[in-house]
Amino acid sequence: MKTLLRIMLTAAGAAIAAQAAAQVTFYEHPGFEGRTFVTNAPVGNFARQGFNDRASSVVVRGERWEVCEDARYDGRCVVLRPGNYPSLDAMGLNDRVSSVREVSRNARIDERRYVPAPQAAQVTFFERNGFEGPSFTTQRPIGNFARRGFNDRASSAxxxxDRWEVCERARFNGRCKVLRPGQYASLAEMGLNNRISSARIVNANTRIDDRRYAPAPVTAQVTFYERQGFEGQSFTSQKQIGNFARQGFNDRASSAIVQGNSWEVCEDAQFNGRCVVLRPGKYPSLTAMGLNNRVSSIRSVEANARIDDQGEGSDQSAHPFHRRQNEQLYEANVTSVHAVVGTPEQRCWVEREEIAQERRNVNVPGAIAGAIIGGILGHQVGGGQGQDIATAGGAVAGAAVGAYIGRDGSGQPVQSRDVQRCESIPSQVRPDFWEVTYVFRGQSHQVQMTAPPGSTVTVNAQGEPRA
Incomplete structure (x- = not known):
């Protein structure tokens, strides 16, 4: 009997413990930041908790939870498996959660109702900017990068x-910064380029002073411009576009700026036809990659996707002038080179300017004041009738002088005012790019280069530049 009772108590304790372990924590901001709301019981209306439509990230523990965009588990609902979800944006529920409840352990859920499994907390460091070069990935704390052969070598991450703390010295010493989930194409902005020696995960419930965070990672987006050199109308997207015609920008892109992640651009709709991958950076011309006025669809490339460097659809855009396999090269004569610099700067200042008025505008108040003062001075000269004459003469002379007070040397009346003057100062920075014209097989070609060319340009059989 005692044994049976002990078993029952143990089972009940396990059930209670399992129930207590089932918990969900919502955060007001992405990356587990801001105010929080924690529950281990169903909540039919977040408005009663003061958290309606405010959740942007979530941590799920113990069991699955169903989250819904309307109260009483109505509207669109998805099921979250245990794990950390640094953003609810991908599932379309950012600032839209109104109710939540635990999913029974034995309940069978259609796979289509699940959101993508949460990513394991990990960080990947790259030797060069833009996620290039040898890399090093870890899901565990690393107290000394020297033991991994990667000390002071990381340039992007x-x-x-989850969040990770990275430090410039071993054993998490020296200056440290906290990285939120995202893509960091360069560590230079936070002062840690080639200076990271240790890294460790930050617990989801740990509150971090805002001053310890690195600058927020750049959102993955691409901007296309109608003309070369980032000129003309533009079109920006942070999500895949299967048909540019619906955006009114089909076959119109001539230059592009890529931020935060790589993007695949294709010459036909629905990611068909010839496609190339653009890594983060500026592309003042799409001509060299054969896509000028030919882009019809785009989509973001997963950070961990491996891109083939050979043949069509390869990452030729990051090195648009590189020689292709077995490609025969020629030399074409350069006919003109124009350095394109930034827009001239404008320097402005304010100075006082005197403006002459027309002669007919006599200074009447000045004449009256001059007459009075001249009369007083003239009255003090001589006596009797001579004094009267001096007084009259002084008044006349004083009036004449007073009438010309406020005039310039030519007798013209003047008035002063503040005038703003500006002048253009040529930009002192290095040219943005060089616009090069060359001739190959009797045909003129143009290309934009990041460095000045020599007397010739290396090209392929089609006249496309190569290096």
Whole structure:
């Protein structure tokens, strides 16, 4: 009997413990930041908790939870497995959660109702900017990068699943910064380029002073421009576009700026036809990659996707002038080179300017004041009738002088005012690019280069530049 009772108590304790472990924590901001709301029981209306339509990230523990955009588990609902979700935006529920409840352990859920499994907390460091070169990935704390052969070598990073603290010295010493989940194409802005020696995950419930965070990672987006050199009308997207015609920008892009992540651009709709991958950076011309006025669809490339460097659809855009396999090269004569610099700066200042008025505008108040003062001075000269004459003469002379007070040397009346003057100062920075014209097989070609060319340009059989 005692044994049976002990078993029953143990089972009940396990059930209670399992129930207590089932918990969900919502955060007001992405990356587990801001105010929080924690529950281990169903909540039919977040408005009663003061948290309606405010959740932007979530941590799920113990069991699955169903979250819904309307109260009483109505509207669109999705099921979250245990894990850390640094953003609810991908599932379309950012600032839209109104109710939540635990999913029974034995309940069978259609796979289509699940959101993508949360990413494991990990960080990948790259030797060069833009996620290039040898890389090093970890899901565990690393107290000394020297033991991994990667000390002071990291220049860019990709953070997944949770926040990570990176430090410039071993054992998490020296200056440290906290990286939120996202893509960091360069560590230079936070002063840690080639200076990271240790890294460790930050617990989801740990509150971090805002001053310890690195600058927020750049949102993955691409901007296309109608003309070369980032001129003309533009079109920006942070999501895949299967048909540019619906955006009114089909076959119109001539230059592009890529931020935060790589993007695949294709010459036909629905990601068909010839496609190339653009890594983060500025592309003043799409001509060299054969896509000038030919882009019809785009989509973001997963951070961990491996891109083939050979043949069509390869990452030729990051090195648009590189020689292709077995490609025969020629030399074309350069006919003109124009350095394109930034817009001239404008320097302005304010100075006082005197403006002459027309002669007919006599200074009447000045004449009256002059007459009075001249009369007083003239009255003090001589006596009797001579004094009267001096007084009259002084008044006349004083009036004449007073009438000309406020005039310039030519007798013209003047008035002063503040005038703003500006002048253009040529930009002192290095040219943005060089616009090069060359001739190959009797045909003129143009290309934009990041460095000045020599007397010739290396090209392929089609006249496309190569290096």
């Amino acid at each position: 990709q953070v997944q699943g």
